[in-house]
Amino acid sequence: AQSVAxxxxxxxxxxxxxxxxxxxxxxxxxxxxxxYVQYPNRGLQFLLKYITGDNLVKGSYGxxxxxxxxxxxxxxxxxxxxxxxxxxxxxxVRDWWDNFNKFYFGSGTKLNVKP
Amino acid sequence: GAVVSQHPSWVIxxxxxxxxxxxxxxxxxxxxxxxxxxxxxxxxxxMATSNEGSKATYEQGVEKDKFLINHAxxxxxxxxxTSAHPEDSSFYICSARTGDYQPQxxxxxxxxxxx
Numbered sequence: 001a002q003s004v005a006x007x008x009x010x011x012x013x014x015x016x017x018x019x020x021x022x023x024x025x026x027x028x029x030x031x032x033x034x035x036y037v038q039y040p041n042r043g044l045q046f047l048l049k050y051i052t053g054d055n056l057v058k059g060s061y062g063x064x065x066x067x068x069x070x071x072x073x074x075x076x077x078x079x080x081x082x083x084x085x086x087x088x089x090x091x092x093v094r095d096w097w098d099n100f101n102k103f104y105f106g107s108g109t110k111l112n113v114k115p
Numbered sequence: 116g117a118v119v120s121q122h123p124s125w126v127i128x129x130x131x132x133x134x135x136x137x138x139x140x141x142x143x144x145x146x147x148x149x150x151x152x153x154x155x156x157x158x159x160x161x162m163a164t165s166n167e168g169s170k171a172t173y174e175q176g177v178e179k180d181k182f183l184i185n186h187a188x189x190x191x192x193x194x195x196x197t198s199a200h201p202e203d204s205s206f207y208i209c210s211a212r213t214g215d216y217q218p219q220x221x222x223x224x225x226x227x228x229x230x
Contacts, residue, residue, distance in 0.1 A: 032216065034218055034219075036221075041206075041223075041224065041226065042223050042224065043119075043121070043208050043210075043221035043222050043223045043224045044159075044208070044210075044221040045221070046218045046219075046220065046221075049218050051216055090158065090159070102149075102161065102164065103149075103161070103219055105158045105159050106158060107157070107158045108156075108157070108158050
């Protein structure tokens with residue numbers, strides 16, 4: 001069965017410091033992995049995706065994520081956090097075999113960036 | 116590109132009323148759209164997959180007669196909450212995909228409050 005785990009409900013980081021939001025996944029076949037960000041009372045905004053190729057994926061707003069097949073992880077990272085990065089972050093996975101593009105979302109991690 | 120518009124953004128109505136939520140892909144055609152429900156401080160729960168020109172595929176535990184989904188065109192899907200009750204109050208989000216291996220793009224959500 002497909003699933004995504006985000007082990008941290010909340011991550012606190014000071015502005016200017018690097019940030020990491022963790023995600024691990026489980027799929028039957030090959031994973032397609034995504035990160036989304038949600039601001040209050042808004043839908044989800046796409047940040048980045050991993051389909052195939054380089055394990056390090058760069059996305060919007062300076063975010064990047066590293067695919068690690070052996071650890072089944074896809075952690076979101078940013079070298080220098082901004083206060084405006086404070087939001088709710090969701091990791092999602094789709095199984096390569098799923099023709100309907102059904103996504104499985106993690107429980108979300110609230111990122112707090114303090115000035 | 117890949118803009119999904121959802122309307123209304125907020126609706127308050129009396130118990131027993133039926134409420135229709137629209138989801139439109141503005142600059143692309145979406146053969147498949149998705150409807151999610153999000154409870155406070157929780158992840159997205161997939162309710163159904165909406166396929167243009169055919170019946171929606173509902174997730175286990177979602178009442179088909181309660182949540183009517185119509186995908187009449189390649190750019191419009193609607194979710195109607197029939198005879199809504201306070202327990203139906205929630206944040207409903209739609210999404211659409213632009214292609215097989217592409218991310219889902221989300222609308223801004225509809226906050227539904229049933230009095």
